Amino acid sequence: MRFTTASRIILLTAASSLCFHSSLTAVDAFHITPSSSSLSSRTSTISPSCRTTHFTSSSKACSSSTALQSSATTTTTRQDEPKQLQLYNSLTRTKTPVTPIASPQISMYTCGPTVYDSAHVGNFRAFLTYDVLKRTLLYLGYNVDHICNLTDVDDKIINKCNAESISLQELTDTYTNAFFDDLEALNIIKARAYPRATEHIDEMAKLILDLEQNGLAYQSDEGSWYFSVSKKEGYGTNLVQLDPDQLKKGASSTTGGGGAQRAAGSSGMALDADEYDAEKEGVRDFCLWKAYKPEFDRDDAIWDPVVEVVVKTTNTNDDEEEEVQTRHIGKGRPGWHLECSAMARKYLGPTIDLHAGGIDLKFPHHENEIAQSEGANCAPFCNCWVHNGFVNIGDEKMSKSKGNFLTLRKACPTAEDVRAYRYLVVSSQYRNPLSFTEAALGAAKGALKRLDRIQVMIDDVLKNNEDSSSSSSDTTGAIVATVEKELANFEVAIADDLSMPRASACLFSIVKAAEKEFKRVAKLKKEEDLEETPLLDMVGLVRVQEALIQMDQVFGIYYEVPQVKGEEGAAGGTDDDNVNGGAIPEDVMDLVVQRTAAKDAKDWELADSLRAKITELGFAVKDVKGGDPIVSKV
Numbered sequence: 001m002r003f004t005t006a007s008r009i010i011l012l013t014a015a016s017s018l019c020f021h022s023s024l025t026a027v028d029a030f031h032i033t034p035s036s037s038s039l040s041s042r043t044s045t046i047s048p049s050c051r052t053t054h055f056t057s058s059s060k061a062c063s064s065s066t067a068l069q070s071s072a073t074t075t076t077t078r079q080d081e082p083k084q085l086q087l088y089n090s091l092t093r094t095k096t097p098v099t100p101i102a103s104p105q106i107s108m109y110t111c112g113p114t115v116y117d118s119a120h121v122g123n124f125r126a127f128l129t130y131d132v133l134k135r136t137l138l139y140l141g142y143n144v145d146h147i148c149n150l151t152d153v154d155d156k157i158i159n160k161c162n163a164e165s166i167s168l169q170e171l172t173d174t175y176t177n178a179f180f181d182d183l184e185a186l187n188i189i190k191a192r193a194y195p196r197a198t199e200h201i202d203e204m205a206k207l208i209l210d211l212e213q214n215g216l217a218y219q220s221d222e223g224s225w226y227f228s229v230s231k232k233e234g235y236g237t238n239l240v241q242l243d244p245d246q247l248k249k250g251a252s253s254t255t256g257g258g259g260a261q262r263a264a265g266s267s268g269m270a271l272d273a274d275e276y277d278a279e280k281e282g283v284r285d286f287c288l289w290k291a292y293k294p295e296f297d298r299d300d301a302i303w304d305p306v307v308e309v310v311v312k313t314t315n316t317n318d319d320e321e322e323e324v325q326t327r328h329i330g331k332g333r334p335g336w337h338l339e340c341s342a343m344a345r346k347y348l349g350p351t352i353d354l355h356a357g358g359i360d361l362k363f364p365h366h367e368n369e370i371a372q373s374e375g376a377n378c379a380p381f382c383n384c385w386v387h388n389g390f391v392n393i394g395d396e397k398m399s400k401s402k403g404n405f406l407t408l409r410k411a412c413p414t415a416e417d418v419r420a421y422r423y424l425v426v427s428s429q430y431r432n433p434l435s436f437t438e439a440a441l442g443a444a445k446g447a448l449k450r451l452d453r454i455q456v457m458i459d460d461v462l463k464n465n466e467d468s469s470s471s472s473s474d475t476t477g478a479i480v481a482t483v484e485k486e487l488a489n490f491e492v493a494i495a496d497d498l499s500m501p502r503a504s505a506c507l508f509s510i511v512k513a514a515e516k517e518f519k520r521v522a523k524l525k526k527e528e529d530l531e532e533t534p535l536l537d538m539v540g541l542v543r544v545q546e547a548l549i550q551m552d553q554v555f556g557i558y559y560e561v562p563q564v565k566g567e568e569g570a571a572g573g574t575d576d577d578n579v580n581g582g583a584i585p586e587d588v589m590d591l592v593v594q595r596t597a598a599k600d601a602k603d604w605e606l607a608d609s610l611r612a613k614i615t616e617l618g619f620a621v622k623d624v625k626g627g628d629p630i631v632s633k634v
Contacts, residue, residue, distance in 0.1 A: 087354075088497050091384065096384070105145065108147070109344045109348060109352050110356045113151070115150055117175060118409070121412075124421075128422060129388040134189055136554055140494075147344070147347045151336065151339065153197055153198050176194075182408050185408065201334065202307065204334045206307055207376050216232055219330065222291050224279070225288040229371070239366055239370070289334060292331040311324075336365070340365075357386075388431065393436060417441065423448055426557070479517060486510050489506045517541065521535075
């Protein structure tokens with residue numbers, strides 16, 4: 001019996017667990033054009049001998065118990081042609097137009113949390129970046145199909161279950177629910193589904209056998225499965241440029257379960273994020289499936305999947321035949337990298353439009369995803385990779401391993417703090433590092449107070465002037481002209497690699513125009529001692545309100561934070577004692593925003609004069625390389 005080219009043709013549709021959102025057809029999901037312009041800038045490293053085994057469907061239904069349906073805005077059908085979005089693509093290392101496979105539908109996969117503890121504010125920068133990206137895509141006219149995974153089994157989870165004497169399900173359910181509460185508190189639009197690793201064991205086993213079929217996976221003597229890095233052309237050169245000589249094997253017999261510590265090259269880059277050590281053929285090979293270790297593993301975190309494989313063969317008469325084979329990959333649990341490849345394939349198909357994550361995931365996790373997915377599917381995995389920068393405490397990246405992290409509920413105990421953190425993150429340049437300081441959070445609070453106040457002021461005058469056209473002053477339409485100009489600038493900014501600092505400057509230019517109108521009327525009344533209040537430009541103010549609501553489709557800052565029980569009390573209430581704590585005056589923040597815009601325009605003389613005005617008001621502004629300026633009282 002011999003394999004023929006017929007066994008290759010089954011390829012994409014057969015190997016994937018064909019499970020899609022109801023709004024997608026199989027044709028939409030699998031519409032792949034490797035020769036299209038969106039892929040032309042990248043040389044494919046798919047092996048010409050790539051084959052994919054046909055598996056029968058024995059998996060659970062697509063909608064897992066943790067799948068959440070997103071709001072209707074994520075799947076609204078649009079008839080207009082979407083506007084162009086440019087993103088910095090980590091794959092090409094350039095800023096390029098986003099070209100979906102089946103526009104206006106756009107598929108997006110994002111890396112979710114490992115649910116063994118509460119996520120910290122550094123983690124939530126990634127989730128807020130995903131949210132700004134999704135909101136921008138929706139604003140520009142795309143329909144976003146978003147999947148975000150939940151890692152609910154790994155070494156850290158098992159260690160914590162053992163330490164706290166609780167089940168894996170109990171631990172992971174607790175922190176999964178906390179994660180969803182935090183997403184709601186931050187006004188993050190939900191993904192279509194949040195699939196759990198433990199509910200997709202069959203899909204992962206199938207992907208391992210696909211890799212074995214294509215000569216890229218092997219089983220060690222003790223039962224673990226590994227990806228053979230040396231057999232995958234281009235490994236380590238997609239999202240990073242690695243020197244193979246830097247890849248060293250690091251091992252320690254002191255970690256729980258004999259896990260290998262994360263090795264690092266001379267650059268300090270993590271080289272093995274899978275805390276595991278076992279027999280493998282190559283020092284660079286990474287683990288796909290961890291064989292059962294009775295001295296470490298738990299009964300509720302071990303699986304023994306059985307996969308029925310349908311193999312096409314030809315007999316001696318060259319007639320095609322199908323043979324069903326039953327395969328066991330062995331008792332064990334999945335490696336960290338495997339789940340994302342399996343879930344992306346199941347829910348979005350073999351090739352996706354966008355994949356997002358923190359910059360620390362570029363290697364090894366995302367590089368390994370590319371190797372696994374392209375090795376199993378024989379197709380390009382993802383057309384555009386988006387990575388956000390770190391959140392720093394002082395000069396260090398915030399992380400649990402360093403012990404310098406703050407959970408959202410500890411860092412932001414009040415509703416005002418939560419909204420301010422959202423604004424702080426979404427108004428920053430996502431690729432740059434972001435410093436989390438009391439001063440930065442205070443500045444964000446000041447900005448939100450100014451935004452809230454102008455909305456209230458406009459609401460009040462509109463309530464008293466139901467017919468805005470008849471009660472409007474005879475103006476030249478200056479406010480409307482400002483609004484239209486800044487709205488156009490706003491759309492240019494968000495479409496230019498999510499340039500949210502520029503978008504924020506547009507937002508506050510509109511706010512300033514409204515504030516100026518209120519001040520004009522107040523000044524006239526005071527100077528001329530009028531009995532009746534002079535007429536406001538109601539048409540202009542209505543347009544301002546409409547523009548603020550329109551821009552908020554991307555910013556997502558006008559909302560009421562839900563009441564959530566925090567770690568040390570309620571994290572959704574208002575703390576009157578802290579409302580003004582650390583807030584920067586609005587006139588100072590206005591100058592800071594103007595100075596940022598001047599620097600972006602390279603108008604150094606204006607930027608210097610604005611700094612001088614800030615100093616005169618008793619505040620100092622410190623520029624942070626690659627980040628937002630820090631404002632503090634002198």
